Amino acid sequence: MVQPDLLTRESGPTSRPGALTMLRNGLCWSGGAACLASVIYWQVILAEGAYFGPRAVQLVYRFGARHYDRVRASWQPEADARLQPWLARALAGCDQPLVLDVATGTGRVPFLLASSQPYAGYLAALDLTPQMLRVARQKLEPYLHPAQILWHQGEASRLPWPSGSFDLVTCLEALEYFPQPRRALAEMVRVLRPGGWMLLSKIPDAWARYLPGRAMTHRQLVTLLTEFGCVDVHVLPWQPGHYELVIVHTKTDNFA
Numbered sequence: 001m002v003q004p005d006l007l008t009r010e011s012g013p014t015s016r017p018g019a020l021t022m023l024r025n026g027l028c029w030s031g032g033a034a035c036l037a038s039v040i041y042w043q044v045i046l047a048e049g050a051y052f053g054p055r056a057v058q059l060v061y062r063f064g065a066r067h068y069d070r071v072r073a074s075w076q077p078e079a080d081a082r083l084q085p086w087l088a089r090a091l092a093g094c095d096q097p098l099v100l101d102v103a104t105g106t107g108r109v110p111f112l113l114a115s116s117q118p119y120a121g122y123l124a125a126l127d128l129t130p131q132m133l134r135v136a137r138q139k140l141e142p143y144l145h146p147a148q149i150l151w152h153q154g155e156a157s158r159l160p161w162p163s164g165s166f167d168l169v170t171c172l173e174a175l176e177y178f179p180q181p182r183r184a185l186a187e188m189v190r191v192l193r194p195g196g197w198m199l200l201s202k203i204p205d206a207w208a209r210y211l212p213g214r215a216m217t218h219r220q221l222v223t224l225l226t227e228f229g230c231v232d233v234h235v236l237p238w239q240p241g242h243y244e245l246v247i248v249h250t251k252t253d254n255f256a
């Protein structure tokens with residue numbers, strides 16, 4: 001039987017802590033550990049280090065680069081299969097398309113365009129993390145002539161290309177982690193030629209509240225893109241619970 005004073009006895013210089021104190025301490029420690037684990041999960045897994053700035057994002061991907069493709073091998077092919085028809089549609093009628101993949105990572109879009117059939121166009125692939133670009137470059141070597149692809153290490157909100165350069169701009173699974181997602185979107189629209197296409201991804205609206213200031217809801221994204229002069233904006237299911245696909249078609253005349 002528990003003695004009454006065992007529950008209430010406090011620790012002093014000579015006495016041992018009571019059961020209640022030990023229970024309270026235990027709860028505090030496990031509560032603290034759970035809070036810390038949630039914050040780490042939120043900031044590192046969900047937000048991919050974005051709130052700590054570009055260096056933190058680079059750090060996450062620097063260590064993730066070697067494992068990135070392997071970790072995603074079980075689900076990415078299905079998502080890519082749903083993406084392929086939209087890539088084909090966006091480039092239909094372009095003999096030598098010019099495509100920009102923003103936050104290319106390990107070269108997802110270049111690989112999809114060039115690995116299954118000969119690709120006659122040109123590509124620019126930009127990413128913040130050199131280690132991700134290194135993996136991408138090695139992966140694409142067998143499929144593209146070096147003159148067909150430009151690898152660029154840089155920031156999505158400062159695209160180093162003239163306005164109206166590309167037939168298609170893609171940015172997959174990355175927009176929410178940019179320090180300035182709206183500015184990056186404005187840049188992507190700027191470098192797109194009139195009548196060009198954009199393929200983006202967004203996280204579902206239910207998740208947007210966990211990335212304040214970064215993620216946009218369906219409505220916010222459509223409003224912003226319409227302000228930028230994009231006429232057709234469609235948000236479609238893509239990777240249920242993770243990402244939706246945003247298909248954007250711009251005006252054929254010049255944007256404001």
Ligand SMILES: C[S@@+](CC[C@H](N)C(=O)[O-])C[C@H]1O[C@@H](n2cnc3c(N)ncnc32)[C@H](O)[C@@H]1O
Nearest residue numbers: 103104105108127128129132155156172173174
């Ligand atoms: C989840 S990965 C997506 C990669 C690829 N688009 C895909 O779908 O597999 C996110 C990528 O965004 C890059 N990234 C994060 N912030 C960036 C920024 N501000 N500018 C350019 N790239 C960035 C990271 O380095 C990383 O390679």
